[in-house]
Amino acid sequence: MADDIVQDTFLRVVTTPSLPDPQFAQSYLFRTAQNLVIDHFRRERILTFVQEPDKAFEFVADDAPSPEQIAWSRQELRHLQASLNALPKNLRTVFILARLEGKTYVEIGEQLGIPTQTAFSRMVRALTLVKEAMDKSEKI
Structure with a gap:
């Protein structure tokens, strides 16, 4: 899990269009990692309510419009x-x-x-x- 968080943090920082001033870079990096850890544990907490966590996202509502919505x-x-x-x-x-x-x-x-x-x-x-x-x- 730690490796995934490090990788995700790196990706977030690299893809950020405007990075903070160098004096705030370390704080920015730690805050990004902290937010990713919080997100991870939130997801884990939600998945504990599902019998089969691997299939959890199959039950999430699809954002794609229905055929009726498209026709309307x-x-x-x-x-x-x-x-x-x-x-x-x-x-x-x-x-x-x-x-x-x-x-x-x-x-x-x-x-x-x-x-x-x-x-x-x-x-x-x-x-x-x-x-x-x-x-x-x-x-x-």
Whole structure:
């Protein structure tokens, strides 16, 4: 177990994007090892409740979406796309610039040659129409 902790500590330290200042390196190394030891014993404590520890992780819930969730998500995306396509062009343009391209209202205003407040108002209107359309699709 000690060898595994040393190896895991080394991996954590090596893969850390920004290491601490050299004066804190030793403390950082010890803290990383200590956290790994704590994690190890937590896992061991959990595994004592399972009859067959080797099969313990077979009973953990799978994070992958179910086929029903995938189908529902695809349906939601289709409804969203339809509601975006139904927006007037000026509202859709602001929505795309703000939500997909990440532009600020100031940048949108400059790009489209409209006041910042107009860009904001168009976004509010676009969001309102999309929400209404999505709410309407849920009732169907």
